[in-house]
Amino acid sequence: MKRLSRRDFLKTAAVAGVGVFTGIAPTVRRVALEPFVRPPEEELPGRATWFASTCRQCPAGCGILVRVINGRARKIEGNPAHPLNRGKLCARGQTGLQVLYNPDRLKNAVRQTGGREPRQFKPIQWTEALDQLVSTLNGLADRSRVAFLGGLVPDHLVALVSSFLKALGAPPPVLFDLHTTLEGRAEAADLARRWFGKPQGQVQGFPLPMYDIARAQVIFSFGANLLETWMSPVSQSYDYGLMRQGQAGGRGFLAQFEPRLSMTAASADKWIPVEPGTEGLIALGLGRIIVEDNLGHVGSHRDHAYLYRNVSVSDIAQASGVSIETLRKLANVFADADRSVAIPGGYLAGLSNGAQTMDTVMALNVVMRRLGREGGVFLPHQVPAEQFTSSASISPFSEAQSLIERMKAGQVDVLFIHSTNPVYELPGWAGFVEALDKVRLVVSFSSFMDETAIWADLVLPDHTYLEGWGYQGVSPGADRPAVSGQQPVVRPLYDTRSTADVVLALAARLGGQVAQALPWSDEVAFLEQSSTQLLGTSSGIYDARTPDGFWSRWRQHGGWWTEKPLRDEPEVSGMPTGPLQVSPAAFVGDPQQYPFHLALYPSLALTDGRGANQPWLQEMPDPMTTGRWNTWVELNPVTARSLGVHDNDVVKVISPQGELEAAVVVYPGIRPDAVAIPVGQGHSDYGRFAERRGSNPLSLVAPLLGQAPGLPLQWAATRVRVEGTGRRQELARLESLDGAGREKLR
Amino acid sequence: MSRRRVLIIALIALALLGGGAYIRINRTSLASAAPVQPIPFNHRVHAQAGVQCLFCHSSALRSDVAGLPSMQKCMGCHQTIAADREPVKTLTDYWQRQEPIHWQPVNTMPDFVFFSHQPHLGAGLGCEGCHGNVGQMDIARQPVNMDMGWCLDCHLKQPSEKAARLVDCLLCHK
Numbered sequence: 001m002k003r004l005s006r007r008d009f010l011k012t013a014a015v016a017g018v019g020v021f022t023g024i025a026p027t028v029r030r031v032a033l034e035p036f037v038r039p040p041e042e043e044l045p046g047r048a049t050w051f052a053s054t055c056r057q058c059p060a061g062c063g064i065l066v067r068v069i070n071g072r073a074r075k076i077e078g079n080p081a082h083p084l085n086r087g088k089l090c091a092r093g094q095t096g097l098q099v100l101y102n103p104d105r106l107k108n109a110v111r112q113t114g115g116r117e118p119r120q121f122k123p124i125q126w127t128e129a130l131d132q133l134v135s136t137l138n139g140l141a142d143r144s145r146v147a148f149l150g151g152l153v154p155d156h157l158v159a160l161v162s163s164f165l166k167a168l169g170a171p172p173p174v175l176f177d178l179h180t181t182l183e184g185r186a187e188a189a190d191l192a193r194r195w196f197g198k199p200q201g202q203v204q205g206f207p208l209p210m211y212d213i214a215r216a217q218v219i220f221s222f223g224a225n226l227l228e229t230w231m232s233p234v235s236q237s238y239d240y241g242l243m244r245q246g247q248a249g250g251r252g253f254l255a256q257f258e259p260r261l262s263m264t265a266a267s268a269d270k271w272i273p274v275e276p277g278t279e280g281l282i283a284l285g286l287g288r289i290i291v292e293d294n295l296g297h298v299g300s301h302r303d304h305a306y307l308y309r310n311v312s313v314s315d316i317a318q319a320s321g322v323s324i325e326t327l328r329k330l331a332n333v334f335a336d337a338d339r340s341v342a343i344p345g346g347y348l349a350g351l352s353n354g355a356q357t358m359d360t361v362m363a364l365n366v367v368m369r370r371l372g373r374e375g376g377v378f379l380p381h382q383v384p385a386e387q388f389t390s391s392a393s394i395s396p397f398s399e400a401q402s403l404i405e406r407m408k409a410g411q412v413d414v415l416f417i418h419s420t421n422p423v424y425e426l427p428g429w430a431g432f433v434e435a436l437d438k439v440r441l442v443v444s445f446s447s448f449m450d451e452t453a454i455w456a457d458l459v460l461p462d463h464t465y466l467e468g469w470g471y472q473g474v475s476p477g478a479d480r481p482a483v484s485g486q487q488p489v490v491r492p493l494y495d496t497r498s499t500a501d502v503v504l505a506l507a508a509r510l511g512g513q514v515a516q517a518l519p520w521s522d523e524v525a526f527l528e529q530s531s532t533q534l535l536g537t538s539s540g541i542y543d544a545r546t547p548d549g550f551w552s553r554w555r556q557h558g559g560w561w562t563e564k565p566l567r568d569e570p571e572v573s574g575m576p577t578g579p580l581q582v583s584p585a586a587f588v589g590d591p592q593q594y595p596f597h598l599a600l601y602p603s604l605a606l607t608d609g610r611g612a613n614q615p616w617l618q619e620m621p622d623p624m625t626t627g628r629w630n631t632w633v634e635l636n637p638v639t640a641r642s643l644g645v646h647d648n649d650v651v652k653v654i655s656p657q658g659e660l661e662a663a664v665v666v667y668p669g670i671r672p673d674a675v676a677i678p679v680g681q682g683h684s685d686y687g688r689f690a691e692r693r694g695s696n697p698l699s700l701v702a703p704l705l706g707q708a709p710g711l712p713l714q715w716a717a718t719r720v721r722v723e724g725t726g727r728r729q730e731l732a733r734l735e736s737l738d739g740a741g742r743e744k745l746r
Numbered sequence: 747m748s749r750r751r752v753l754i755i756a757l758i759a760l761a762l763l764g765g766g767a768y769i770r771i772n773r774t775s776l777a778s779a780a781p782v783q784p785i786p787f788n789h790r791v792h793a794q795a796g797v798q799c800l801f802c803h804s805s806a807l808r809s810d811v812a813g814l815p816s817m818q819k820c821m822g823c824h825q826t827i828a829a830d831r832e833p834v835k836t837l838t839d840y841w842q843r844q845e846p847i848h849w850q851p852v853n854t855m856p857d858f859v860f861f862s863h864q865p866h867l868g869a870g871l872g873c874e875g876c877h878g879n880v881g882q883m884d885i886a887r888q889p890v891n892m893d894m895g896w897c898l899d900c901h902l903k904q905p906s907e908k909a910a911r912l913v914d915c916l917l918c919h920k
Contacts, residue, residue, distance in 0.1 A: 034849075036817070
């Protein structure tokens with residue numbers, strides 16, 4: 001090897017030195033300083049202001065504090081004073097900033113010119129848009145032909161829209177979206193109404209039951225992914241922590257019954273991979289053993305014996321694949337604990353025997369006298385003001401279907417759509433796109449050009465939640481009645497307008513009854529008036545002498561809640577009169593042709609797909625597979641071997657309804673007879689981060705028995721087959737593939 | 747070239763790059779010429795007219811940063827005063843477009859320093875103590891290299907009971 005001579009060294013050094021001093025050196029970044037054009041009131045440059053508001057990334061309604069510097073929202077944290085999330089916030093809540101600053105937001109109102117196909121959108125002035133709406137509504141021969149379809153709509157807007165539609169003489173708003181479908185929200189409310197409703201009580205809007213996770217010693221969760229997306233995950237995760245830390249005397253025990261190992265199942269003490277559709281049988285078997293052997297310390301079970309009259313535990317063991325010994329052991333664990341609770345989860349609602357299954361799970365709580373007891377089942381105590389008791393209730397799928405039917409029959413002339421994306425969220429056979437064709441004027445209030453907004457004639461973007469006002473009843477509740485208040489933390493970035501203000505302006509312009517029903521000058525006036533219904537309530541954390549004072553404290557605290565915990569004990573009014581029954585679950589697809597159950601699950605990051613346009617969420621690895629930025633198909637190693645496929649091999653998943661292609665993740669945490677796919681990707685519109693990425697597995701969901709009327713969307717009742725394609729696609733994953741290389745570590 | 751030679755050359759280049767970067771960082775914060783501003787704002791004229799520093803840089807007493815006046819504040823006077831001057835016309839154009847002016851920073855500090863105006867003013871220091879006699883400058887420039895030695899010069903001169911705290915690394919490098 002040649003030695004470096006002194007001369008060479010000097011030459012090289014000189015060359016490098018010249019390079020350095022002529023500019024191949026890092027420079028210190030200089031940024032321009034931007035003053036306010038008009039400073040916000042009380043703004044102090046360089047000092048953070050914190051605003052208390054409400055998270056709107058899911059329906060839970062967690063309280064947030066937003067750090068604002070120089071008029072820009074910088075960071076979202078949980079509100080420590082809020083009784084629901086108690087200062088904590090999930091990843092989706094943290095990502096809210098990317099809703100506000102999303103580069104694909106609509107910056108102004110637009111109208112579609114040249115029909116709905118060519119997607120020619122032209123900016124439109126707000127006054128012009130309102131003129132068009134008013135003249136269309138005035139021109140209607142029959143104002144009952146107006147419809148409103150909403151998803152994650154804040155409660156104050158639901159209240160305003162409901163009054164608006166009522167005054168028009170139109171049917172009430174339909175609130176339906178995929179997120180609440182996947183968590184079985186409408187069905188959970190229905191379950192509570194069946195068991196605890198008064199005979200002539202509210203039909204709609206029954207409060208969701210609450211399960212006291214924090215103080216329970218034993219929790220049996222039937223498919224409730226309570227640490228991920230189900231109901232109120234931040235609050236439940238906090239309570240799970242308390243349960244584990246043994247607040248109630250000793251470390252709590254969690255058993256999870258579901259076909260796929262979710263993150264919740266992975267955090268549980270025991271995961272029972274049940275065959276889909278047999279969850280109810282297992283609950284039935286457990287109940288039978290408890291009653292038969294008179295387990296537990298709550299006295300005689302004779303009164304409840306009739307519920308389990310014709311149950312054969314050995315038949316159940318055979319049908320569900322869970323052995324009699326395991327069932328006996330589990331029944332003993334559940335009954336021996338002083339504070340045990342059984343939770344019916346969301347995916348049960350997607351099965352044909354969902355309601356029966358949820359009933360059998362609730363029956364376990366009733367048999368063990370767990371209603372209204374520490375670590376048991378509760379109902380929320382109503383907020384003591386009329387405005388907040390009639391909080392929004394999620395419509396069952398049948399109502400969405402009947403809206404679609406009305407649209408198809410040409411009975412809807414004007415359709416308003418707010419914060420739901422049915423074209424993406426509903427399976428194609430629901431016929432939403434075809435139904436849209438029959439509607440004369442479709443108005444979307446979406447902040448983004450999503451799959452539904454592109455079919456709208458007018459898109460009138462609402463403010464994002466960090467720019468807008470509102471309130472949200474907390475449901476399922478915290479340990480006390482609570483309303484989360486929402487207020488703007490920054491000025492609206494673009495020429496958007498609050499939908500509540502659009503509705504109020506419409507009402508004023510229409511005049512007559514409608515204007516009388518909505519007399520408020522703007523939504524803030526409405527909110528101020530609503531909040532002061534709580535003025536003088538002695539149980540609240542604050543009170544004031546004047547409405548103005550109350551309103552300012554409302555905004556300071558970010559809502560209202562009581563000082564002390566307050567929950568209601570459910571009274572069983574709807575005890576089944578005969579034995580509990582669980583019919584065998586029905587599935588679409590011949591088991592010979594379609595050997596696997598399709599187990600869809602909401603992505604922890606993207607939930608039902610509404611997070612797909614936020615790159616932080618796309619980047620967030622799935623907790624179990626560490627996959628991200630794409631759709632994947634989870635196969636048990638045994639299944640993968642029999643199909644001859646490996647990690648990253650692209651497979652075709654075929655159902656009687658449709659097919660999709662995605663890369664394989666070999667995942668030991670799933671039954672060999674099931675195939676799991678996360679929901680959330682596969683957007684054709686919805687901004688640069690969401691589009692053309694992965695597939696939408698809703699396209700596989702087939703209508704069960706032609707989707708019998710009255711049933712929830714049967715999204716867990718489809719069978720599929722899997723075929724290799726011979727192609728490979730490297731899936732973006734945070735960690736190395738499971739198992740690969742680990743043998744060397746030993 | 748042999749591998750060793752490549753390696754040696756790379757090492758030398760790296761060392762020089764590092765050194766160059768060090769010098770450059772220091773050079774940019776050396777007392778230097780005034781940066782070119784979008785509007786040639788004249789501090790001397792404003793100071794002679796009796797405008798106090800804190801009238802425009804009003805958050806220095808209460809915040810980390812002294813702050814730049816909002817466009818609204820500029821226009822508060824310049825709606826009428828000197829409205830025919832060329833720079834003020836440029837300002838008015840910005841205002842009519844409701845656009846902020848992108849000012850170039852004059853006094854810079856590296857971003858690993860957590861400096862706050864508030865305690866310095868609270869300790870009775872005047873603006874000119876660090877920023878020089880801005881009232882005599884047409885276009886503002888940085889009069890002194892604000893490096894750590896310069897900070898410590900002053901911090902070490904403080905009474906001993908304060909000095910211990912004032913020379914703690916974590917006071918400025920958090």
